[in-house]
Amino acid sequence: MTLSINQVTKRYQDFVAVNNLTFTIEKGEIFGLIGQNGAGKTTTFRMILDLQETTEGTIIWNGTPINSINRDILGYLPEERGIFPSMTVEDQLYFFGELRGKHRKELKKEVDYWINRFELEEKRKAKAETLSKGNQQKVQLIASFIHKPEFLILDEPFSGLDPVNMDLLKNAILELKNNGTTILFSSHQMDNVEELCDHLCLLKRGVSLFSGNLLDLKKQYGKTKLTIRTDIPQDVLGKLNGVKDIQVGKDQYILTLEDESFAQSIFDFVSDGKYIEKFSLDYLTLDEIFKDKVGGPNV
């Protein structure tokens, strides 16, 4: 593994912001850190980046304590957005690249490529303060990886982006991964995490409720979400064997089953040997799992 977080705790006086956290990230993967506001995501990032000390535990990068590695292999998009207001977009990118030890000459190709990729060509010579919030965020994003870091940490990179720019960012993240970058990011938007990550850690008030493979997490719940389009009334469906809950959606019912094995008998009943327009048995979405795991009392 490339990064390993071992029993890491962060205390602020009596308050425990991160509690005995352990997870690992493999080289070249995209790893999602999810949790509600105040769960401890930014604190974890700051400890990985050695901007804050751990109270207990160790953080190891390729066998070396993270506080002894060359900082230039790291890239970071902090939660607090900020760029130099009176610097132009391209000067800004050169500045951050040079700060990370790259020469202007070798940065040119990268700067040109990413300005184009994020559709900022027209804004190239514009001062950052004249850009919209979303465009400023794109500039800050590019600045976080313009020096081609081995390990990139993005704190809420999707917040504030419209759907088109969100897609641009998703594709950029996948491209960076394909080029070998290891990426750790936080997000409140579960569909993005579901789409991009193979592995994730779910934090609640500093404690990890799950860390590992997304499919393994889904398997813990099983395929228990059944979507059916039928004329059969809700109260009849709700009384069938194995149905724990029933919700009325648009043109369809969404049933929660006790377990997958009840699906066959429900199918036989609903279809009655005939064609049926919709009958779909699925894993819960990450959003549904998140709400189930984290949604309980916040104590």
Ligand SMILES: Nc1ncnc2c1ncn2[C@@H]1O[C@H](COP(=O)(O)OP(=O)(O)OP(=O)(O)O)[C@@H](O)[C@H]1O
């Ligand atoms: N310097 C500090 N002193 C005391 N408490 C702190 C300090 N920094 C963070 N905390 C607390 O630690 C907890 C975790 O904060 P953190 O910023 O890591 O959460 P987060 O998961 O990133 O939240 P969000 O999604 O809102 O950004 C919060 O309750 C926060 O108030």
